[in-house]
Amino acid sequence: MIRLPITGALLVINLALPAQGIPAETAEEMPAWRGWLKEQGFSGHVRFDYYSASKRLDNNHSLPGLTFQPKLLPKFGSWGDAKMEWRFTDQDLGDRREIKWARLLEGYANFYFGPIDVRIGKQNIPWGRADALNPTDNLTPKDFTLLSAKDEEERRIGTAALKATYYRGTYTLSLIWLPIFNPITIPLGPPPGFQLTEDKRSQGKWSDQGFAIKLDQTGGEIDWSVSYYYGLDVFPVGRPLSANHTVLVHNRLHVFGADFARTLGRFGVRGEAAYIHTQDPKGTDPVIKNPYVYYVLGVDHDLTEDLNINLQAYQRLIVNWHDQFEIKDQVLRDAAVLNVTFNQQLDRVQEGLTGRIKATWWNKTLEGELLGVWNANRSDFFVRPSLAYAFTDVWKGFIGWDIFNGRRQSFYGFFQPMTAFFMEIRATF
Amino acid sequence: MRRMRALLAGMLVAGLWASPATAAEPSPRDIMEKNFYVTKIKHLVNDSTMTLINDKGQQRVRKTHSVNLLQPNGIDSKIMIRFLFPGDVEGTGYLQVQHYDGDDDMWIYLPALKKVRRLVANNKKDSFVGSDFSYGDVLQPVVDTYKHAILKSEPLDGEACWVIESVPASEQIKKDYGYAKKTSWIRKSNFMEKKVEYLDTGGRPLKTMVAPEVVEVDPANHKWWAMRREVKNHQTGHSTLLVFEGLDTKQPVREDFFTTRYLEREK
Numbered sequence: 001m002i003r004l005p006i007t008g009a010l011l012v013i014n015l016a017l018p019a020q021g022i023p024a025e026t027a028e029e030m031p032a033w034r035g036w037l038k039e040q041g042f043s044g045h046v047r048f049d050y051y052s053a054s055k056r057l058d059n060n061h062s063l064p065g066l067t068f069q070p071k072l073l074p075k076f077g078s079w080g081d082a083k084m085e086w087r088f089t090d091q092d093l094g095d096r097r098e099i100k101w102a103r104l105l106e107g108y109a110n111f112y113f114g115p116i117d118v119r120i121g122k123q124n125i126p127w128g129r130a131d132a133l134n135p136t137d138n139l140t141p142k143d144f145t146l147l148s149a150k151d152e153e154e155r156r157i158g159t160a161a162l163k164a165t166y167y168r169g170t171y172t173l174s175l176i177w178l179p180i181f182n183p184i185t186i187p188l189g190p191p192p193g194f195q196l197t198e199d200k201r202s203q204g205k206w207s208d209q210g211f212a213i214k215l216d217q218t219g220g221e222i223d224w225s226v227s228y229y230y231g232l233d234v235f236p237v238g239r240p241l242s243a244n245h246t247v248l249v250h251n252r253l254h255v256f257g258a259d260f261a262r263t264l265g266r267f268g269v270r271g272e273a274a275y276i277h278t279q280d281p282k283g284t285d286p287v288i289k290n291p292y293v294y295y296v297l298g299v300d301h302d303l304t305e306d307l308n309i310n311l312q313a314y315q316r317l318i319v320n321w322h323d324q325f326e327i328k329d330q331v332l333r334d335a336a337v338l339n340v341t342f343n344q345q346l347d348r349v350q351e352g353l354t355g356r357i358k359a360t361w362w363n364k365t366l367e368g369e370l371l372g373v374w375n376a377n378r379s380d381f382f383v384r385p386s387l388a389y390a391f392t393d394v395w396k397g398f399i400g401w402d403i404f405n406g407r408r409q410s411f412y413g414f415f416q417p418m419t420a421f422f423m424e425i426r427a428t429f
Numbered sequence: 430m431r432r433m434r435a436l437l438a439g440m441l442v443a444g445l446w447a448s449p450a451t452a453a454e455p456s457p458r459d460i461m462e463k464n465f466y467v468t469k470i471k472h473l474v475n476d477s478t479m480t481l482i483n484d485k486g487q488q489r490v491r492k493t494h495s496v497n498l499l500q501p502n503g504i505d506s507k508i509m510i511r512f513l514f515p516g517d518v519e520g521t522g523y524l525q526v527q528h529y530d531g532d533d534d535m536w537i538y539l540p541a542l543k544k545v546r547r548l549v550a551n552n553k554k555d556s557f558v559g560s561d562f563s564y565g566d567v568l569q570p571v572v573d574t575y576k577h578a579i580l581k582s583e584p585l586d587g588e589a590c591w592v593i594e595s596v597p598a599s600e601q602i603k604k605d606y607g608y609a610k611k612t613s614w615i616r617k618s619n620f621m622e623k624k625v626e627y628l629d630t631g632g633r634p635l636k637t638m639v640a641p642e643v644v645e646v647d648p649a650n651h652k653w654w655a656m657r658r659e660v661k662n663h664q665t666g667h668s669t670l671l672v673f674e675g676l677d678t679k680q681p682v683r684e685d686f687f688t689t690r691y692l693e694r695e696k
Contacts, residue, residue, distance in 0.1 A: 041696050043516055055559050072694045081696065117690070153541035167690050172535075218536065218689045219526075223547050261533065261547040268549040305555040329652060363481055364559035365489070393489055393515035428516025 034090050038388045041073025044085075047148070049344035056092070057417055058189035064093040065147055069105075070155075082109040082121075097191045106158040126175060127214065127227060128272045129259040133314055133354060133373075135274035136227050136257030136293040139176065139212055141184040141234040149386065149398035149424040157182065170219030178210035183250055183316075184234045187418060189316040190246075198248040201232060207252075208232065222262040229255040233278075237341060251279045268300045270312075277369050283320030284328060286336035289343050291319040298354070306364075310356040318364045321348040343412050347377045365390045367371035373412070380406020380413045398424040434656055455592050457577035461645070463620040465572050470652045472682040476675045477515075481560055484666030490514060491558060493500075498682045504571060507687040520695035524687060529571050531589045538692045545689045554607030561636055561660040561669040565606045574602055575611065581612040583614075585623050588643070590614040619643065621653045629664075636662045645676045 046068045055061040060134040072083035084107045090100040108121025128134030140184030166173045181201045190196040210231020217224050236248035244315040251333040255272035273295035280288035326335035326341050340346045356371040372383040384429060386400030402420050406413030455463075459673040479491040492514035494664040498507045505527035512521040522538035532550035539546065553565030575595035582591055595611040597603035609632050614624040621643045640655035654676060 005567075041587050043519055045516065075696055083695070129544075129546075139554075150541070153539075156543075165690075167685075167688065169685075172689065179446065216689075218545060219534070221534075234663070237583065263547065263549050265547055266552075300549065302549065302552070302555075305552065360559075363483065363489075363556070390489070390517075396517060426517075428519075 001097060002229070008275065032199055034349065038206060039074070042070065043073075043429060044068070044070035045428040046424055047424055047426040048146060048260060049149065049332070049422060051091075051147045051420045051422045053418060055147060055187045055418045056189050057187050057421075058097075060092070060095075060097050062094070063092045063097075063205060065089065065149065066093055067091075067148075069108075070348075078112070078386065080109060080111045083107070094428070098370045099315035103157070105156075108158070115166070115167050117166075117415065119161075120165045122165065123159050124156045125156050125161060125212075126156065127225075127259075129223065129225075129270050130272035130296040130298060131270065131300075131310055131312060131354070133272075133296045133298060133312065135272055136229075136255065136259060137278075138229050138234060138255050139151050139178065139210065139231070141182050143185040144187050145185050147422070149388070149400060149422060150173075157185075162280045170217050172214075172216040172218070174212075174214045174215075176210075176212040176215070178212070178231055179344070181208045181210065181238060181250065183232075183233075184368065186236065186248075187415065193244055195245040195249065196238075197245070198236060199250065201250055217353050218406075222260055224260040225258065227255075227257045229253065229257070235342065237287050237339045240331045243331050249287075249318060266301060269298070270300075271295070271297045281319075281320070283322055286322075286324055286332060287339060289339070292345065293317040293319070306360045308356075308358045310354075312354040313351070315351040316344060317350065318345050318350070319350050321345070332363075337409065341409060341411060344375075346411075346413050350375065350377050352376045375406070375411055376411035378406055378413070380404075380410035382412050382415075394427050394429070396426050396428070398422070398426070439621065450469075454579070454582075454591070457579045457591075458572060460579070460591055460593060460615055460620065461575070461577045461595065461613075462572045464615055464622060465569060467620045467651070467653050468501070468569075468655075469499055470497070470647055470654070470678050471499050471507075471650075472678065472680070473646075473654075474675075474677040474680050475673050477671060477673045479558070479560055480668070480670040480672075482668045489559075490513070491518075491560075496682055496686060498684065498687065500527075502529075507684075509687055510689065522692040522694075524692045525570060526556075528685065533568075536689070536692060538689075540695050543693075545692055551663055553605045560671075561662045562658075562671070563607065566638070566660075572604070574598060574606075580612070582617075585614050587639050588623060589617040590623055591617060608635070616643070619651075621655060632661050636660055636664075644676075646676055652678070 002221050031374060049065045051063045052061060054063055055410045061215065067087060067089040069085065069087045073081065075081040086102060087104045087105055099328065102278040104122060105171045106123055108119050108123045111118045125139040126324055127136045127139065140159045141157050144155060146155045148154045159178055160180040162177045164175045182199055188196065210229065211381050212229040214225055214227040231248040231253065233253045238246045239249050240246045254277040255274050259272035261270045275293050277291045281291055283290040283376045294316045296312055296314040300308060300310040302308050324333065327336055344350055352373065352375040354373045358367065358369045360367050361385050367388045374381040384400055386398060388398045390395060390396045400420065400422055402422065404412045404415040404419050408414065464537040474496050476494050481489040494513055496509045500506060510523040511668050520540040524536045526612045535548040535550060536545050537548055540596045551564045554563050557564050557567050576598055577593050578597050580592040584590065593613045593615055595613065597606065597608065603609060603613040607630060608627050609630050610628040612626045613622050616623050622640055625638045627635045638658060638660040640658045641670050642657045643653050646652055646654045652672065656673050658671045659668065
């Protein structure tokens with residue numbers, strides 16, 4: 001990630017955007033350089049947004065932001081292609097409390113050898129057929145501090161990986177090597193006088209690497225997969241070094257997972273489950289996650305042509321769970337409670353519901369959505385009502401409200417300061 | 430005597446099947462069957478531009494690249510569609526495996542999520558990607574879904590046509606497809622429709638589709654394609670123009686193209 005000015009990027013956008021609502025020019029009408037860019041699959045978006053609060057738990061409010069996100073999809077021929085996608089962003093144009101940054105989100109090449117595809121480079125590897133909650137999705141990280149109306153789609157960050165995929169009919173076997181660990185970006189702001197550091201395990205040691213395998217079947221009546229991941233946990237736990245210094249560490253995991261999707265009449269049914277084996281199988285170390293079973297089961301259905309509903313239930317079963325509030329040492333207890341809150345291991349059995357209602361109007365140019373997650377144990381929840389309107393084929397506007405609520409010692413209660421109203425105007429090219 | 434009876438019975442049946450217009454003409458079912466099969470092309474690659482125009486004249490454009498492969502039953506197809514424009518859906522892939530006697534299997538690939546997602550089959554009356562075409566219009570139903578009758582023969586814009594009235598074969602089909610009646614002007618020269626008028630389930634005029642320009646894309650097998658279709662919804666004032674270009678029926682299409690491997694390729 002590098003810091004940079006953003007003005008130059010805007011100049012490029014201005015040149016690249018077609019006029020409002022008018023389709024792209026034909027190849028014959030384009031200047032040569034634009035034809036070349038189109039040939040290389042140049043596209044992307046620019047967005048201006050406003051958030052009433054940041055997602056860093058740093059008590060920053062009223063943040064106007066500007067982001068430019070271009071990508072290239074050059075094709076080498078029938079034997080390969082590539083993708084490069086960057087994000088240049090300033091999430092706080094006004095007071096400059098957040099750093100400007102540029103990041104390569106993905107940069108990889110694909111090579112096609114008969115029934116085998118090889119992808120090498122920085123890439124996203126999202127796993128799991130459930131919606132938003134994916135117990136098997138542990139390979140590549142997300143940026144949970146991103147301010148974007150489409151954050152669920154855009155918060156992913158690639159990781160350097162080598163992925164080989166063998167195809168046979170409707171079956172796919174993937175082997176993945178992750179030589180360089182890349183953790184999530186978390187919304188944690190240390191209080192004044194407190195030091196929070198992170199061991200990102202980026203030294204390239206054998207013990208920092210990850211491996212994964214997945215067998216997938218997509219086709220016929222039911223889609224399914226079984227998978228295994230051995231590597232570091234992209235989510236950290238806090239290990240206190242002193243009363244005012246905690247280091248975030250990433251421990252090793254074995255994740256055994258499976259998922260499925262099928263249709264039953266006019267209902268889509270999806271499920272996903274994983275057993276996550278950690279380095280603390282007995283649950284005695286308060287700064288290492290306990291092993292747990294995590295599963296999600298859901299349905300989606302079109303109530304009418306323009307109204308879709310999606311409901312999911314989930315449960316986490318924590319193995320050898322201990323009550324972290326009973327730890328005598330205050331420093332260790334504070335860290336342990338923060339760990340189980342953040343990693344959703346506060347209770348022995350945790351369960352809840354997710355829901356999304358999506359409606360469209362005016363030939364799908366106006367979309368309304370209400371999505372939410374409710375944790376049953378502590379009645380904490382997240383709700384996002386939002387509206388999106390496509391002014392033209394290029395310009396789209398979003399408005400919404402992220403609401404986090406619950407008591408302090410609950411997952412969404414912890415993130416309550418991130419409650420924010422937002423609006424965004426986005427142009428794609 | 431028995432032979433004579435059989436001959437008379439045969440003549441009677443032939444008379445019942447024959448159109449009211451002239452006895453020499455094919456039956457309305459034969460016409461609609463030929464209309465159904467005349468666009469069943471073994472393999473087809475094309476680009477299309479769909480322009481959606483609302484009652485105020487504002488336009489939205491959808492550009493796609495499609496690959497179709499007809500299945501051995503000669504009815505169902507496997508279809509891969511890649512969205513090229515607008516930018517916010519560019520790279521989105523859509524794979525459909527049709528089953529004329531049941532729900533289709535459908536998957537979508539969303540580049541932003543980098544995931545293939547199985548979709549629930551659409552209701553036939555639902556709008557196809559926000560246009561005035563329904564899924565039931567785009568994926569034409571088998572001929573016996575409707576009962577057909579020839580109303581008359583008449584020229585339309587200089588082309589001789591049969592005018593065929595089609596009503597749903599059951600109340601359930603009427604509900605599924607959303608039409609109480611379709612009236613089609615079928616070209617006598619090639620069995621391609623030139624105009625179709627639709628009534629909604631309440632019998633009110635719903636929309637009119639015209640296909641002014643057709644080409645024979647596979648002369649060896651007498652297969653035709655409408656290069657341009659326009660449909661106007663009379664109840665909303667919204668209309669859709671669908672234009673095809675770059676049609677290729679010679680390029681062979683492999684069966685394994687219709688898998689997630691190719692669905693996930695964004696370009």
